[in-house]
Amino acid sequence: PSHQQDQSVYEERHLRYISPLGKGNFGSVELCRYDPLGDNTGELIAVKKLQPNKQSNLEDFQKEINTIRSLHCDYIVKYRGVCYSMGRLSMSLVMEYLPHGSLIGYLEKNRQHVNNRRMLLFASQICKGLEYLQSMRYVHRDLAARNILVASDTLVKIADFGLTKIIPFDKEYYRVTHPGESPIFWYAPESITESKFSHKSDVWSFGVVLHELFSYCEHNCNPKRLYMQELGNDMQGLSISMHLVDILKDNWRLPAPPLCPPRIYSMMTTCWGYSAEERPTFSTLGDQIETSIQD
Numbered sequence: 452p453s454h455q456q457d458q459s460v461y462e463e464r465h466l467r468y469i470s471p472l473g474k475g476n477f478g479s480v481e482l483c484r485y486d487p488l489g490d491n492t493g494e495l496i497a498v499k500k501l502q503p504n505k506q507s508n509l510e511d512f513q514k515e516i517n518t519i520r521s522l523h524c525d526y527i528v529k530y531r532g533v534c535y536s537m538g539r540l541s542m543s544l545v546m547e548y549l550p551h552g553s554l555i556g557y558l559e560k561n562r563q564h565v566n567n568r569r570m571l572l573f574a575s576q577i578c579k580g581l582e583y584l585q586s587m588r589y590v591h592r593d594l595a596a597r598n599i600l601v602a603s604d605t606l607v608k609i610a611d612f613g614l615t616k617i618i619p620f621d622k623e624y625y626r627v628t629h630p631g632e633s634p635i636f637w638y639a640p641e642s643i644t645e646s647k648f649s650h651k652s653d654v655w656s657f658g659v660v661l662h663e664l665f666s667y668c669e670h671n672c673n674p675k676r677l678y679m680q681e682l683g684n685d686m687q688g689l690s691i692s693m694h695l696v697d698i699l700k701d702n703w704r705l706p707a708p709p710l711c712p713p714r715i716y717s718m719m720t721t722c723w724g725y726s727a728e729e730r731p732t733f734s735t736l737g738d739q740i741e742t743s744i745q746d
């Protein structure tokens with residue numbers, strides 16, 4: 452209902468810190484209990500604090516809060532509200548807490564009872580979440596299994612909108628001025644060479660997430676490791692991204708994960724079309740995944 456205020460304010464005095472969850476873009480996230488009654492019956496929440504010493508300023512954080520507050524989708528981590536502290540000088544983003552954590556940890560722990568059908572269910576949920584993001588003209592820019600959260604054994608959600616940008620109404624892509632520490636092994640070629648980000652660059656990253664899914668996030672065959680093996684581990688710094696683009700131009704792609712169904716691997720390779728136009732849309736990918744689930 453529109454009258455329901457979507458921004459609930461959490462009072463810092465009722466916040467009970469429990470444990471650290473991890474570090475994301477521009478901040479750290481902690482598990483807390485919001486316990487106004489003081490009897491430990493309050494809800495568990497994930498609280499993302501702005502890293503005070505980071506050059507990222509309050510403005511970027513405010514943008515991230517506005518982004519996640521505007522998203523209402525079953526496959527995107529839910530915004531709960533904000534918590535002001537130190538007399539409204541600093542603020543924290545409050546999100547729903549998903550007990551199973553990020554997809555990487557979940558797959559490492561539960562590998563034995565997650566089969567291909569379950570993987571395809573997760574893939575279709577991520578795809579639907581991305582289709583929704585695209586309908587809102589957002590590009591995520593940091594799609595990776597580490598940024599997918601597990602709500603239950605049958606539900607995953609996209610999270611960490613620290614790098615998400617809105618595509619201007621008159622353009623098909625967003626150009627970043629300050630690339631920062633980029634996860635280049637999840638990046639499309641044009642994002643590496645021209646800092647250009649679009650729905651089609653998110654499609655490339657979705658292909659890499661599919662590879663992570665069907666590799667069960669095995670750390671010895673994660674994308675960075677596989678690329679570095681191909682590049683020769685002796686590379687340093689800047690030349691890695693240029694060498695990476697060269698092997699992509701020569702049509703080298705991540706190899707099929709062990710036991711990955713051929714139809715799924717060919718779906719990944721369509722996401723890795725060198726030029727953005729060759730890559731499918733999320734709706735086409737969604738249909739292909741649904742078809743694979745039926746079989």
Ligand SMILES: CC(C)(Nc1nc(-c2c[nH]c3ncc(Cl)cc23)ncc1F)C(=O)NCC(F)(F)F
Pocket residue numbers: 472473474475476479480481497528546547548549550551552553597598599600609610611
């Ligand atoms: C920076 C942070 C905390 N990292 C982690 N979150 C959670 C984690 C576990 N449960 C959570 N419930 C909500 C949220 Cl926002 C995070 C978690 N678990 C492990 C993490 F490394 C994060 O936000 N990562 C992006 C995400 F994984 F969420 F996509």
